[in-house]
Amino acid sequence: MTQKTALITGASRGLGRALARELGRDGWNLIVNARGAEALEAVAKELTAEVDPTVTVAAIAGDVADPEHRARLVQAVTEAGGLDxxxxxxxxxxxxxxxxxxxxxxxxxxxxxxxxxxxxxALVQALLPALRERGGAILNITSDASREPYETWGGYGSTKAALEQISNVLAAEEPDVAVWWVDPGEMRTEMLRAAGEDVDAAPPPEEPAAALRHLVTERFPNGRYQAADLAGAR
Structure with missing residues (x-):
């Protein structure tokens, strides 16, 4: 049986790091991305020490908004033999x-x-051929700010609302690929701290990461999910 491979962006901390650990423990090969090279390398070493020796961890630092960096990620997928x-x-x-x-x-x-x-x-467009070939899946991380009228969250929320509609249409257009978009809820992350919210009251990212692992493992139907609901379904 071919070992599965996941590409996770924003994996140097928070939810991305926690999900990489969940999948690595399940035997997935990992391609991890983040802008900070030093932090990403530290996470890659941490993952390599935790997972089975057969699991590979490739750390590729860079900005996903940079076309040249996205090309490097696509090359890493090719070198890994495909993407799930x-x-x-x-x-x-x-x-x-x-x-x-x-x-x-x-x-x-x-x-x-x-x-x-x-x-x-752009990453979806570049990697769809590989995902179609393996009957893979796309998991887009969204936010309740995409739907709720939170004051001062209009800019960020609008970017996530657009990502949700892209996901919704993609699910209709790509019958051979699973497409999920998930609101992880508040998490104890640096991003939440930067937003001026009460970080200490939020749960750690390991909680929604475990729920996302359940979503992926059980291959839920296409659609929008909340991590709290997924956690209750386990």
């Missing part, structure tokens, strides 16, 4: 402190769309 799961987890809050829409700098918002919406779509 693409996790679009890398993202940015955009302007911080989070502004009201009346004061939202448009250049910052355009950059947030480039990272949170266009880069995931």
């Amino acid at each position: 799961l693409l996790v679009n987890n890398a993202g940015t809050l955009g302007t911080t402190p989070l502004p009201r829409l009346a004061e939202q700098p448009l250049d910052d918002l355009a950059e947030a769309f480039r990272i949170n919406t266009l880069a995931p779509l």
Whole structure:
């Protein structure tokens, strides 16, 4: 049986790191990405020490919004022999402190769309042939801010709302590939801290990561999920 391979963006901390650990323990080969090379290498060493010796961990640092970097990720998938799961987890809050829409700098918002919406779509476009070949899956990480009218979250939330609709249509267009978009809920992460929220009251990212592992392992139907609901289904 061919060993499965997952590509996880934004894997140097938070949810991406926690999910990489979950899948690595299950015997998945891992291609992990993040912008910070030093932090990513540290996570790769940590993963390699934890997983079975047959599991490979390839760390490729860079910005997923950079076409040249995406080409390196595609090359890594080719070298791995294929792809079974693409996790679009890398993202940015955009302007911080989070502004009201009346004061939202448009250049910052355009950059947030480039990272949170266009880069995931570009990776999907580049990796769809590999995913189709293996009957793979796409997991896009979204947010409740994509649906709820939280004050000051309009810019970030709009980028995630666009990613949700891309996911929704992609699920209709790609019958041979599973497509999920998941709201992980609040997590104890640096991103939540940067947003000015109460980080200490939030659960650790390991909790939604375990729920996402369940989603992937059981191969739920296409659609939008909340990690809390997935956790209750285990």
